[in-house]
Amino acid sequence: MTQSSIQSPTPVFDGDLFTDDVLADPYATYAMLRELGPVVWLAAHDTFVVTRYREARTVLASPDLFCSGRGVALNDACNQQTAGRSLIATDGDLHSRLRKILAHNITPRAIRHLETQIQTQADALISDLVARRSFDAVEDLAKSLPLSIVPDLVGWPADGRDNLLQWAGATFNFLGPLNDRALDAVPDVVAMMAFAAEMAAGGRLMPGSVGAGVVDAAANGELPPDRVAALIVGYLAPSLDTTISAMGSALWLAATHPEQWELLRRQPELIPNAFNEVVRLESPIRIFSRVATNPTSLGGASLAEGARIAVLYGSANRDPLQFPDPDSFTIDRANAGEHLGFGHGVHSCAGQGLARMETHALLSAMATSVARIEIAGPALRATNNLINGWERLPVRVVPGN
């Protein structure tokens, strides 16, 4: 046998990517995975994983070869439950049709009319928090704007809002491997779906809301009625936890990189790029998976038809082959906008326009009134299977014009 005919085996990692310790600080583990190879077999989770940018982008940009319709979670129970039902777990024409129905209500142009209102809310919130000086950046800041905007936008009734964040967190835990976090999430996942189904059937979503738009679309025969509940949940959960994660991370990064905050204050036109840099460095979604529809090879790994392959967004976004000095927070980084933190391609986050609008508004309000942000107590990372972010982040702000 000649040297060239020997296939180097796919690297294997047998550790658990979802322990509390790894979830709290995953980047050293991600760097080690990238060193192993662009595609690694995760023995503990029974899936391939893409660790580097180029291969991750290839997977996301090739929905025919790497499909979503057999689910994008890391466990069979969740995949069987969601496959072909939720927007993120459909393919082809069905996906295009559902995406149009869902996304056309929340595209940047559809929500342009919210911009002034969102900026006014952001200004008022930041003004209050600056007056207080000390507050929790997650509880008091990051959660506030999405919770005051998203449920209204979706049309969620006032009596169903108390559990929203708990339900959304559970939805994301259930998308991970079937560990204790995923199993513990099941009652909340079921409760949220049951409530959403009630909303879908009972005409209880506020008239004119995007959620009511989905119910109307089903009534008009544009989509099967049994998909409505999953689609509505698909608006809510991702619009809350992800934005909250990104905003918390933005505050953490601003506090720990005062020179970058200075730069942002001097050049507020950098805010959109700075937000991309936050999403690159602290990608809110950790991982989603696809299934190979044909035998193929990727990054030196041979994948059989039906093989599950996961994309590790937080690792791809710190790939030094794509982003020089990848662990540094650089708000004027030239290619920050090429991150995969919102995914990429046909399944790219449909709500990213709203996420940008909310976070740009908050950062813009802060840039004009906050000279410095300081960490004021013990910060605590959240340990959700799918969402990367902060649970608690006490800060103190120093006002300044």
Added chain:
Amino acid sequence: MRIFVNQERCEGHGQCVAAAAEVFAFDDDGLTVVLQDPVNPAAEGAARAAVRRCPVDALHIEEQG
């Protein structure tokens, strides 16, 4: 070099306009239009970066001989 917008896919996220405002703009519907056809040689670098940034893969490049 020419750039084409897949209007079925474009959702108006505006990352291309932010990356290369001399090449891309929004039309009245908030969707992307290409202002230079073909793209001015001086703007090709920025235009390529803008194409890479499209979150929904709605832009594609045709190179000319």
